[in-house]
Amino acid sequence: MNKEWFIFKGTHHLGPFSIEEMEEFVSVGEINAQSLVWREGAEKWEALGKTRELQFLVNKTAPPPPAPKASLPDLPSLPDLPDDLPPPMPKTAKRPAPVEMDEDEPPPIPLDAILNPDGKKRVFKKEESDRFSITDPKVILGLIVSIFILVVGWFYTNEQSSAIQIRIKGMMPVYLEKLQEVATQKTPSFAMTMALSLDGKTLYASSNKEGEIVSIIKMQSLPKRTLGTDDVEIMVRGVIRNHLGEFSRMQLTKGPQFVPGEYNIDFTGRRIHFLNRKFRFLNDIGFFKKLNTTFTYHTSALIYAGTPREFETKLAQYRERIVEEKIKPFADKLERFQTFQSLLTKTMENYILTLESVKRAKDMDGFERGYVKEVSPIIQSLVVAANENSKKFEGDEEAPKNKIASFKTxxxxxxxxGELASDMIVETKKLNKFNSAEKNALRAKFEGRYKNIKSxxxxxxxxxSAEIDKIGN
Incomplete structure (x- = not known):
C-alpha cells in the first residue's frame, strides 16, 4: 500500500495517505472534490476533483493509469485559502519532510491522534466537535475527580493537626508557655486561655482547635484580685486562626478603665468549616451551614504584663494601701467618738469626786473651772469641725448621706x-449647803444623763469598729 498523498485542511496538512485511505475519506465525507491534495513530485496543491489520479474518487470511475510527471500550471487563487499555505514538498524527497511551522502554529496532526476509541479514523470533523463541552461524560467525571482531590487536599491541609509553635514577641515566657500548652492539647473538648503583652496593649488567646473560630469573649474582674477598686467588664471580638488570636481593641462595658489582674472569661466561638471558608456562598446552604461548629467555654486567667509573683507582690501592696484609704474616714470618726467618750467619762468622774468632797455649793467652782479649762475647748473644736464638714457636704446632692449624718451625730x-456639765453646775449652785440626800439626788440625775449620752x-x-474590720478583711 503506497502512501504518498497529503491533504490540506484549515491551517494544517496531514498525511501521507494511500489511495485506499483517500477513497475511505471521500466515502465518509471527510474530504470532497474541493479539498486540496498533494503528492510527492507535484509542484503545487491541487483540488482533488482536478487531480487526474484522484478524479475517480469523486466521479466513481476506474482509476486511470498514472500520468507522467510534468509541470502543472499554477494553482488558481481561491477566496477562502489562507495566505500562509505551506510550500509543496521537494521533488527529490522520497517521503514528505515534516513541515516546519512557526512557533505560534500547531504542528501537523498525526493520524493516530484522530482515531476514535474503536480504531476508526476520524480525520476531519467540524470545528465544533473539537471544542470543550461541559456535558461530555469524560469532562464531568474529570471534574468530579478533581474536586475530590482538592477536597482531600484541603482537608489534609486545614483539618489535620501539625506541629504547633506559638511565637509572640513582647510577652513573658510564662504566659507564652501557657498559650502553647493549651494550643497543643489533644482533647475532644474545647479549651482556651488568654494573656497580655508586655506593653499592656494587646490581648492574645489560644485554643486547642484548628481552623478559623469567630470569637466573642466576655471578661469580668475577680473581686479583690485586680489592681483597682472598681468592678471591670470587657468585651473582646475577633478571630482565632489556627490556634492563636490577637486582639488590640477592647470594649469596656463596666468600670472606668481596664485594670490588670485576674478575670473570669466566658468564651463563645463559631468555627467556620474549611469548605465554607473557601467558598463563602456555601454558608447560605443548610447542609454546609451545619458543618460549622459552636464552642462555649469558661475559665479564668491572669491578665497582667509582668510575672505572677510580681503581680502578687503588687496586689498585696495595693490592697494594703486601698484598705488604709478606705479605713481612714472611718478611723477618723472612731477617733472623734472615742474622744467624746473620754471627755464624758472625765466630766462625770470630776463631778462626782467634787460633789462628795464639798459641803457648800460655792465649792463646786473648782469643777466648773476644770471643765472650762480642760474639757470644754476640746468639745467645742470637735463640734465646730463637724459643723463645717456638715455644711461642706450639705449642698452636694452626690455626697454620701452617711457622711452628713456622721458629722451631725x-x-x-x-x-x-456640754449641756450636761452646764446644767449640773447650775443645779448644784441652787443649793446653799449639801446634805446626803441632796448629794445623792444630784449624783443620780448626773449619772442618768451620763448613761444616756454614753450609750x-x-x-x-x-x-x-465593725466597718473597719469589714474593710480590713
Whole structure:
C-alpha cells in the first residue's frame, strides 16, 4: 500500500495517505472534490476533483493509469485559502519532510491522534466537535475527580493537626508557655486561655482547635484580685486562626478603665468549616451551614504584663494601701467618738469626786473651772469641725448621706456633753449647803444623763469598729 498523498485542511496538512485511505475519506465525507491534495513530485496543491489520479474518487470511475510527471500550471487563487499555505514538498524527497511551522502554529496532526476509541479514523470533523463541552461524560467525571482531590487536599491541609509553635514577641515566657500548652492539647473538648503583652496593649488567646473560630469573649474582674477598686467588664471580638488570636481593641462595658489582674472569661466561638471558608456562598446552604461548629467555654486567667509573683507582690501592696484609704474616714470618726467618750467619762468622774468632797455649793467652782479649762475647748473644736464638714457636704446632692449624718451625730454628742456639765453646775449652785440626800439626788440625775449620752457614743463606736474590720478583711 503506497502512501504518498497529503491533504490540506484549515491551517494544517496531514498525511501521507494511500489511495485506499483517500477513497475511505471521500466515502465518509471527510474530504470532497474541493479539498486540496498533494503528492510527492507535484509542484503545487491541487483540488482533488482536478487531480487526474484522484478524479475517480469523486466521479466513481476506474482509476486511470498514472500520468507522467510534468509541470502543472499554477494553482488558481481561491477566496477562502489562507495566505500562509505551506510550500509543496521537494521533488527529490522520497517521503514528505515534516513541515516546519512557526512557533505560534500547531504542528501537523498525526493520524493516530484522530482515531476514535474503536480504531476508526476520524480525520476531519467540524470545528465544533473539537471544542470543550461541559456535558461530555469524560469532562464531568474529570471534574468530579478533581474536586475530590482538592477536597482531600484541603482537608489534609486545614483539618489535620501539625506541629504547633506559638511565637509572640513582647510577652513573658510564662504566659507564652501557657498559650502553647493549651494550643497543643489533644482533647475532644474545647479549651482556651488568654494573656497580655508586655506593653499592656494587646490581648492574645489560644485554643486547642484548628481552623478559623469567630470569637466573642466576655471578661469580668475577680473581686479583690485586680489592681483597682472598681468592678471591670470587657468585651473582646475577633478571630482565632489556627490556634492563636490577637486582639488590640477592647470594649469596656463596666468600670472606668481596664485594670490588670485576674478575670473570669466566658468564651463563645463559631468555627467556620474549611469548605465554607473557601467558598463563602456555601454558608447560605443548610447542609454546609451545619458543618460549622459552636464552642462555649469558661475559665479564668491572669491578665497582667509582668510575672505572677510580681503581680502578687503588687496586689498585696495595693490592697494594703486601698484598705488604709478606705479605713481612714472611718478611723477618723472612731477617733472623734472615742474622744467624746473620754471627755464624758472625765466630766462625770470630776463631778462626782467634787460633789462628795464639798459641803457648800460655792465649792463646786473648782469643777466648773476644770471643765472650762480642760474639757470644754476640746468639745467645742470637735463640734465646730463637724459643723463645717456638715455644711461642706450639705449642698452636694452626690455626697454620701452617711457622711452628713456622721458629722451631725458628732455635733449632737458634743452639745449633749456640754449641756450636761452646764446644767449640773447650775443645779448644784441652787443649793446653799449639801446634805446626803441632796448629794445623792444630784449624783443620780448626773449619772442618768451620763448613761444616756454614753450609750449613744458606744453604739457609734461599735458600728465604726465593725466597718473597719469589714474593710480590713
Amino acid at each position: 458628732q455635733m449632737m454628742m458634743g452639745k449633749q456633753i 449613744q457614743i458606744d453604739a457609734n463606736i461599735t458600728l465604726l
